[in-house]
Amino acid sequence: MSEEKPVRHLLGLSGGKDSAALAIYLRDKIPEMEYFFADTGAELPETLEFVDLMEDYLGKPITRLNSGRGFDYYLKLNGNFLPTARSRWCTTNLKLKPFENFVGDDPVISYVAIRADEQYRTGYISTKPNIKAVYPFKEDGKNKEDIVAILDESGLGMPKYYDWRSRSGCYFCFYQRKIEWIGLHENHPDFFEKAREFELYHKNLGRNHTWSESESLDEMLARKDEIKAKFEELNPNKKNTSLLGAILDDDDDDEGCLVCFK
Numbered sequence: 001m002s003e004e005k006p007v008r009h010l011l012g013l014s015g016g017k018d019s020a021a022l023a024i025y026l027r028d029k030i031p032e033m034e035y036f037f038a039d040t041g042a043e044l045p046e047t048l049e050f051v052d053l054m055e056d057y058l059g060k061p062i063t064r065l066n067s068g069r070g071f072d073y074y075l076k077l078n079g080n081f082l083p084t085a086r087s088r089w090c091t092t093n094l095k096l097k098p099f100e101n102f103v104g105d106d107p108v109i110s111y112v113a114i115r116a117d118e119q120y121r122t123g124y125i126s127t128k129p130n131i132k133a134v135y136p137f138k139e140d141g142k143n144k145e146d147i148v149a150i151l152d153e154s155g156l157g158m159p160k161y162y163d164w165r166s167r168s169g170c171y172f173c174f175y176q177r178k179i180e181w182i183g184l185h186e187n188h189p190d191f192f193e194k195a196r197e198f199e200l201y202h203k204n205l206g207r208n209h210t211w212s213e214s215e216s217l218d219e220m221l222a223r224k225d226e227i228k229a230k231f232e233e234l235n236p237n238k239k240n241t242s243l244l245g246a247i248l249d250d251d252d253d254d255e256g257c258l259v260c261f262k
């Protein structure tokens with residue numbers, strides 16, 4: 001008679017604040033927890049730094065998935081067509097599949113950092129029958145203020161990109177707002193340039209294929225002052241805080257990528 005496999009407890013860190021807070025929240029409650037981070041190969045240095053910090057804080061290795069097969073590899077496989085909200089091959093290939101490979105056929109409880117104050121979409125969560133998703137923050141009534149408090153009390157605080165961007169994920173993520181693209185240009189001009197080159201590839205082939213649906217990065221950059229002025233007009237408190245991410249987070253449209261951003 002074959003022995004039953006033990007249940008694995010898995011928590012995926014996205015580099016975002018919610019999954020980090022959940023890892024801290026559960027660290028002593030579930031000592032057998034395994035942590036992982038699906039690295040797309042297009043992560044911000046601030047994200048990677050935060051994941052390293054988490055690893056030290058948790059006192060356990062965080063398994064990095066995807067080694068050697070980052071975004072560029074899958075871009076080629078997808079005919080060099082950039083991912084979009086409607087064609088999210090990036091999430092499937094760089095987040096979901098590596099997670100499912102990591103799990104294999106083992107019975108798994110997957111801890112997901114959806115908060116009590118979120119009406120969150122559940123798409124892009126694995127539907128493999130051996131993976132059971134649980135939502136401790138939702139179950140325990142923990143909201144955004146609780147998450148910020150958990151991070152503050154741990155001493156880790158918010159990830160550094162929060163000064164200019166609300167979410168983790170790829171530097172070129174098509175879900176970022178225009179003010180965040182401007183933030184990318186100001187904080188990581190080399191990454192902005194790389195994102196621009198992806199667009200130029202299509203332009204040189206006579207195609208109009210851009211990260212943002214409404215305009216190219218060149219057009220966006222030409223409107224930089226206008227975008228900033230509009231943002232400041234809509235968010236008069238911005239001048240009192242450097243935490244742009246907090247403002248954008250408050251304005252969260254619940255779009256986006258659960259596995260990339262939480």
Ligand code: SF4
Nearest residue numbers: 090169170173257260
């Ligand atoms: S962060 Fe954005 S671009 Fe990167 S995998 Fe997620 S949805 Fe795709």
